[in-house]
Amino acid sequence: MDLLLDGFQTALTPENLLFALIGVLLGTAVGVLPGIGPAMALALLLPVTYSVGVDSAIIMFAGIYYGGMYGGSTTSILLNTPGESSSVITAIEGNKMAKSGRAAQALATAAIGSFVAGTIGTVLLWVLVPRVADIVVTLGAPSYFAVMVLAFFAVTMVLGSSKLRGFISLFLGLGIALVGTATGQARLTFGNAQLADGIDVVVVAVGIFAIGEALWVAAHLRRKPLEIIPVGQPWMSRDDWKRSWKPWLRGTAFGFPFGAVPAGGAEVPTFLSYATEQKLSKHPEEFGKGAIEGVAGPEAANNASAAGTMLPLLTLGLPTTATATIMLLALQSYGIQPGPQLLTNEPALVWGLLASLVIANALLLVINLPMAPLWAKLLQIPRPQLYAGILFFATLGAYTANFAPFDLALLVALGLLGLAMRRFGLPVLPLIVGVILGPALELQLTTALQISDGDVSTLWGEPVAVAVYAVIGLMLVAMAVGAVRGRRTPAAPATPTENDETEELVNR
Amino acid sequence: MTTTDTNPTGETRASATVVDKAQYGLAGFLVIAGGYVLYDASTLDKAFADQPVQPYALPYLVGAALLLLGVLLAVATARGDKPEAEEGEDVDLSQGTDLRTIGLLVAVLVANLLLIDWLGWAITGALLFAGTTYVLGSRTWVRNLAIGAALSFGSWYGFYVGLGLPIPAGILDGVL
Numbered sequence: 001m002d003l004l005l006d007g008f009q010t011a012l013t014p015e016n017l018l019f020a021l022i023g024v025l026l027g028t029a030v031g032v033l034p035g036i037g038p039a040m041a042l043a044l045l046l047p048v049t050y051s052v053g054v055d056s057a058i059i060m061f062a063g064i065y066y067g068g069m070y071g072g073s074t075t076s077i078l079l080n081t082p083g084e085s086s087s088v089i090t091a092i093e094g095n096k097m098a099k100s101g102r103a104a105q106a107l108a109t110a111a112i113g114s115f116v117a118g119t120i121g122t123v124l125l126w127v128l129v130p131r132v133a134d135i136v137v138t139l140g141a142p143s144y145f146a147v148m149v150l151a152f153f154a155v156t157m158v159l160g161s162s163k164l165r166g167f168i169s170l171f172l173g174l175g176i177a178l179v180g181t182a183t184g185q186a187r188l189t190f191g192n193a194q195l196a197d198g199i200d201v202v203v204v205a206v207g208i209f210a211i212g213e214a215l216w217v218a219a220h221l222r223r224k225p226l227e228i229i230p231v232g233q234p235w236m237s238r239d240d241w242k243r244s245w246k247p248w249l250r251g252t253a254f255g256f257p258f259g260a261v262p263a264g265g266a267e268v269p270t271f272l273s274y275a276t277e278q279k280l281s282k283h284p285e286e287f288g289k290g291a292i293e294g295v296a297g298p299e300a301a302n303n304a305s306a307a308g309t310m311l312p313l314l315t316l317g318l319p320t321t322a323t324a325t326i327m328l329l330a331l332q333s334y335g336i337q338p339g340p341q342l343l344t345n346e347p348a349l350v351w352g353l354l355a356s357l358v359i360a361n362a363l364l365l366v367i368n369l370p371m372a373p374l375w376a377k378l379l380q381i382p383r384p385q386l387y388a389g390i391l392f393f394a395t396l397g398a399y400t401a402n403f404a405p406f407d408l409a410l411l412v413a414l415g416l417l418g419l420a421m422r423r424f425g426l427p428v429l430p431l432i433v434g435v436i437l438g439p440a441l442e443l444q445l446t447t448a449l450q451i452s453d454g455d456v457s458t459l460w461g462e463p464v465a466v467a468v469y470a471v472i473g474l475m476l477v478a479m480a481v482g483a484v485r486g487r488r489t490p491a492a493p494a495t496p497t498e499n500d501e502t503e504e505l506v507n508r
Numbered sequence: 509m510t511t512t513d514t515n516p517t518g519e520t521r522a523s524a525t526v527v528d529k530a531q532y533g534l535a536g537f538l539v540i541a542g543g544y545v546l547y548d549a550s551t552l553d554k555a556f557a558d559q560p561v562q563p564y565a566l567p568y569l570v571g572a573a574l575l576l577l578g579v580l581l582a583v584a585t586a587r588g589d590k591p592e593a594e595e596g597e598d599v600d601l602s603q604g605t606d607l608r609t610i611g612l613l614v615a616v617l618v619a620n621l622l623l624i625d626w627l628g629w630a631i632t633g634a635l636l637f638a639g640t641t642y643v644l645g646s647r648t649w650v651r652n653l654a655i656g657a658a659l660s661f662g663s664w665y666g667f668y669v670g671l672g673l674p675i676p677a678g679i680l681d682g683v684l
Contacts, residue, residue: 034596034597034598035596035597035598047667047671047673048671050671050673051671051672051673052671075597079597162589162591162592164577164580164581164584165591167573167577168538168574168577168581171570171573171574171577172538172541172574174566174570174573175541175545175570175571175574178545178566178567178570182552182555182563183555183556183559183563184555185552185553185555185563187548187552187563187567188545188548188567211617213596214613215610215613215614216594216596216599217596217598217599218606218609218610218613218643218644219605219606219607219609219610220599220600220601220603220605220606221598221599221600221606221609221644221645222598222599222600223600223603382646383598383644383645384640384641384642384644384645384646384652385641385646385652385655387640387644388636388637388640388641388644388646388652388656389637389659391613391617391636391637391640392633392636392637392640392656392659392660395617395620395633395636396629396633396663399624399629399675400667400673400675403675403676405621405622405624405625408617408620408621408624409618409621411617412614412617412618412621415614415617416614419610420534422593422594423530423591423593423605424530424531424534424591424593425591425592425593425594426591438566441566442561442566445560445561446559446560446561449560449561450559450560454558454560
């Protein structure tokens with residue numbers, strides 16, 4: 001409790017409040033802006049870590065993370081084109097509401113639901129982070145190695161429809177991570193001295209997220225502008241409140257655990273929440289036509305999952321979303337090694353961050369409810385200037401890493417890789433997780449084997465490690481069973497309904 | 509609609525409707541990349557005799573995996589497996605890939621990296637912004653150049669004053 005109060009003292013200094021405010025404003029803006037999400041925004045902002053203090057930077061980044069969720073729902077509701085897979089449901093149901101003249105209520109239930117979920121999620125973090133951290137510190141290198149392998153499998157297998165493409169992306173990332181120097185020898189440097197220190201992860205992140213995305217959108221830029229539904233001040237009637245509060249709480253209950261386990265993600269809980277609300281609703285006929293429960297539940301699930309993501313990030317140093325991965329990267333650039341020791345070594349930082357999450361949430365509610373019509377105006381920004389701006393800041397971000405034109409050449413190459421990944425449906429997250437965790441994996445393996453004097457059996461010598469390998473085994477079995485079943489029932493119906501999709505996700 | 513596609517290796521192929529032939533290019537790229545990682549691993553020496561994880565251990569694993577995944581992808585492609593291209597707010601997948609725009613954007617980015625040492629970011633940044641907006645279809649180039657100049661000079665001073673990071677000034681050294 002004292003630590004939490006200290007955390008609030010850190011978070012409430014004028015400087016850090018300012019950074020939290022900048023963070024939530026930027027986050028909402030990039031969430032609303034099409035083509036740019038919180039992960040890309042954080043990647044572009046990584047240069048600030050070169051001179052801003054670590055607590056301020058991480059507080060700002062957390063604000064962007066939460067803000068991106070709020071802003072993303074605005075776009076989904078007013079445009080009917082989800083920016084991320086986790087806001088697919090919001091886009092379906094919320095846009096139907098908006099079309100029937102209930103945009104204000106859809107935005108309100110999304111924003112208030114996000115606030116409720118984010119606040120509950122943050123309180124859960126206050127309770128869970130110290131407890132989980134206590135357990136995690138006792139883990140040895142073998143267990144830690146196992147958990148990292150689990151994280152690799154999780155981000156690869158749970159996200160996206162094609163496991164093959166997930167693994168391709170993961171190993172491309174691990175390959176990029178190999179570039180550099182290993183125990184005195186140049187590895188995969190193509191004889192180039194400028195690669196001897198490895199590829200700067202900032203360059204990888206910016207290239208894959210920002211340049212790749214901008215090039216991909218540029219190649220497919222919509223010729224006719226999207227129809228934006230005009231919106232006034234968000235508000236809800238007494239009946240809307242009555243129909244919303246239970247879905248908010250249930251959505252939170254779905255979202256947080258999925259975000260907190262390394263294999264979770266935000267898509268599954270939003271689908272689960274939607275299916276549940278449809279079953280429990282007194283107005284099931286409204287679903288698919290704009291039911292407020294169908295926005296309230298999934299939006300809460302989405303935000304609670306974002307809060308849950310902080311648990312493995314802060315206790316294990318394992319990122320489960322792209323945005324969390326970039327936050328990890330930011331911590332690393334301060335020389336802080338996120339992992340089991342983080343809470344012990346940097347209690348002020350962790351508690352400052354945990355306190356600031358509540359502040360960010362409150363700020364977000366304040367800036368989103370009254371200012372929604374203003375944010376909606378961002379949707380009208382001309383696309384050439386928007387994407388040129390992304391390319392501009394991406395180039396600047398990569399250049400400031402070392403002020404070397406060589407990095408810009410790498411940036412272009414990685415941007416083309418990012419473009420190809422989007423063209424061939426390769427998910428981005430496994431690659432970036434591979435790049436960041438690859439070196440840590442090698443280190444943990446080395447540490448474990450050094451302690452055991454090269455005896456490989458040490459890797460399954462700890463109970464936690466055994467349990468984790470069992471989970472991985474189960475995932476592989478489930479994948480194999482799914483593949484066999486999928487082959488037996490080929491050619492899915494031509495028009496899968498929302499329900500089929502939900503079940504499919506649940507079964508996975 | 510253009511029917512060719514380029515992947516990072518720079519090869520150009522035709523894509524058909526039934527089998528996504530461009531995906532063979534990706535498979536080929538993976539096989540080549542995996543092969544190179546294996547070759548590079550074979551050139552590495554043992555570091556210390558008692559080091560349990562030698563520098564070549566992980567490269568062998570990654571190289572072999574990339575090779576295998578490339579083959580698997582080729583098999584899947586031949587069986588008619590098609591990728592789900594990424595969607596987004598501004599993405600219209602009903603149109604083909606506009607390779608000309610990509611090519612021109614890359615050209616602007618490359619011009620920037622070639623000129624940046626000589627002219628400095630304050631100048632090349634403005635040209636980068638103006639050039640990319642032009643490629644993306646904006647014709648108000650005077651205004652774009654002005655915005656670009658404001659952004660690049662602003663970011664130069666922002667980094668210099670705000671963050672204490674002196675971005676090399678290039679030809680404007682002493683002027684800025």
